[in-house]
Amino acid sequence: MTINSNISRMKKKILIVDDSALMRRVMCDIINSDERFQVVEQAFDGEAAYELLKKNQYDGVVLDVNMPKINGIQLLRILQKDKIRARIMMASTDTKEGASVTMEALDLGAIDFIEKPANIVYLKGNEFKDKFLETLQAVVSSRQTNIQAASAVPWTKQDENTQKLVNIVRKSKPVVGGQKVVALACSTGGPKALQSVIPRLPAELAAPVLIVQHMPKGFTQSLAERLNSLSKIKVKEAAEGDVLENGVAYISMGGKHMNVVTRGGKPTITYTDEPPREGVKPCANYMYESLKTSSYSQIICVVLTGMGADGTKGIVNLGTSKKIHVIAQDEATSTVYGMPKAIAASGLVDQVVPLDDVAQEIIMNVGVK
Numbered sequence: 001m002t003i004n005s006n007i008s009r010m011k012k013k014i015l016i017v018d019d020s021a022l023m024r025r026v027m028c029d030i031i032n033s034d035e036r037f038q039v040v041e042q043a044f045d046g047e048a049a050y051e052l053l054k055k056n057q058y059d060g061v062v063l064d065v066n067m068p069k070i071n072g073i074q075l076l077r078i079l080q081k082d083k084i085r086a087r088i089m090m091a092s093t094d095t096k097e098g099a100s101v102t103m104e105a106l107d108l109g110a111i112d113f114i115e116k117p118a119n120i121v122y123l124k125g126n127e128f129k130d131k132f133l134e135t136l137q138a139v140v141s142s143r144q145t146n147i148q149a150a151s152a153v154p155w156t157k158q159d160e161n162t163q164k165l166v167n168i169v170r171k172s173k174p175v176v177g178g179q180k181v182v183a184l185a186c187s188t189g190g191p192k193a194l195q196s197v198i199p200r201l202p203a204e205l206a207a208p209v210l211i212v213q214h215m216p217k218g219f220t221q222s223l224a225e226r227l228n229s230l231s232k233i234k235v236k237e238a239a240e241g242d243v244l245e246n247g248v249a250y251i252s253m254g255g256k257h258m259n260v261v262t263r264g265g266k267p268t269i270t271y272t273d274e275p276p277r278e279g280v281k282p283c284a285n286y287m288y289e290s291l292k293t294s295s296y297s298q299i300i301c302v303v304l305t306g307m308g309a310d311g312t313k314g315i316v317n318l319g320t321s322k323k324i325h326v327i328a329q330d331e332a333t334s335t336v337y338g339m340p341k342a343i344a345a346s347g348l349v350d351q352v353v354p355l356d357d358v359a360q361e362i363i364m365n366v367g368v369k
Contacts, residue, residue, distance in 0.1 A: 049061075
């Protein structure tokens, strides 16, 4: 009895918030089937969840979007306003069609999300169960909560600092266009982290930027639109046949693997449809390995927050035939210190920096036009 009690205490305590009794039952069954987790409370709307979160602490919260009284987005806003900390995973059918809602949820502090399939058969299948538990583990393992420390440098000051750095680099280090490319990988916590990097890059950046963020099909378009609205460089979801241009960031389409090939003497985006690798699709390893045969003389490899080790094998392989410079996000600012830790352990990392310093290191290593 004592042993069972100890095991129970070790399990991560989960709160489920969903207005569907069926969904609550399915999610309870999935969560309680894993020895790492235990559902300790359920709420049928955001109002009930708020009352529970005011009084109790949970290791993770699984939150629906569409609910009566207070919906998921409204609850996230209230929790931020009242400084109530929680590690939140969004789970809603809204996330499939309403990718912009998902982006808003991530902006408001949700750590990750999962699509709830409309088909009950798929809902009870192993593929959904495995993805659900993997996402939940990432969320409860996160170093961050929904209440993040404000950046030490306000946006206006960041813009000033970027312009000063651009002027310094322009004077001290003339750059020949077409020599370098930035290749960035991220996963859990990535959408929020990208908002601290991409908007700080100048339009004059003397390289294209390739981004693999682990996301399903449909969500990467909304992510690109969100980042584009915040940034001086152009940000787009990479399309088949895109020719890489300096000062443009290309986000890999969800559900396919992004590669760079040479067509007509120009580096060009192409997609392949192999199975997931490292359990993800898109996989950054493919992107890095495809750059081995590119015309770029140096690849600036950037690895940000995320579960797992995607990117490490690809960068190791890339380094056998190309000059690389590797920048990894540090542990203290990573939502989940998995991918940056893996590349750091490879011994290939040139710089380990806080998230707020990533953009300036990219500028220093790439240069400006």
